[in-house]
Amino acid sequence: MSIKVYGFWRSIASFRIRVALKLKALPFEEISIDILQGKQFEPGYDAVNPEHVVPTFIHDGHSLYQSLAIMEYLDDIKPTPRLLPDDVKERAYARSLALMTIADAHPLTVPRVRKHLAGSFGADAHAIEAWVTHWTVEGLAAYERFLERRKPAPFALGKEVGLADICIAGQVVGAQYVKVELDAYPLVKSISDRCFALPEFKSSRPFEQPDYKAAGGKH
Ligand SMILES: N[C@@H](CCC(=O)N[C@@H](CS)C(=O)NCC(=O)O)C(=O)O
Structure with missing residues (x-):
């Protein structure tokens, strides 16, 4: 293969x-x-x-x-x-968590958006950083609110690491780019710490x- x-x-x-x-x-x-x-x-x-x-x-x-x-x-x-659980409701929940960053938070911070903000709206580096930070924090906060309702045990959907955790860890990577600390998002932090303790995450x-x-x- x-x-x-x-x-x-x-x-x-x-x-x-x-x-x-x-x-x-x-x-x-x-x-x-x-x-x-x-x-x-x-x-x-x-x-x-x-x-x-x-x-x-x-x-x-x-x-x-x-x-x-x-x-x-x-x-x-x-x-x-498995990255997605077998149970259909759990699968849908895993995809829901995944899409909060894939569809909602992350696309607002990518190079083409930053370039458009600068080129069409005159945003300077400071304004662009503030924009990216805002949407990054929104993503983290949304995750934290969901994780408060269903606590990580220890990963988002239970014992096994999976798709939702990969996506949450990716949002944390974005937070590191704009130097957002995770103190206000302790449940996101607990998932991220567990993920980045794994060699597959660490080396990625x-x-x-x-x-x-x-x-x-x-x-
Ligand atoms: N929704 C896509 C994201 C695609 C995307 O926006 N990728 C970014 C890097 S993370 C990119 O290539 N951006 C190029 C650009 O914005 O010009 C996915 O999850 O694969």
């Missing part, structure tokens, strides 16, 4: 895929597309992913897009360990990635 991922060290969606593949113990090659330098818009990558985003996932020559679809696909091709962190290191650790 051959798996290639077009990703980028700073990409939270790429982080999700990296963790999922490692939890599944599926070997993969990651090809770096520097989305801060606009490489996602170049013709070579347009041929790979016409949405001009990472990640793109290629399994034996078959391309897939969008981290949620990719993670569900991984569960389909390698059912253990942005600053551990070869393309970050090759760039001389600049960001």
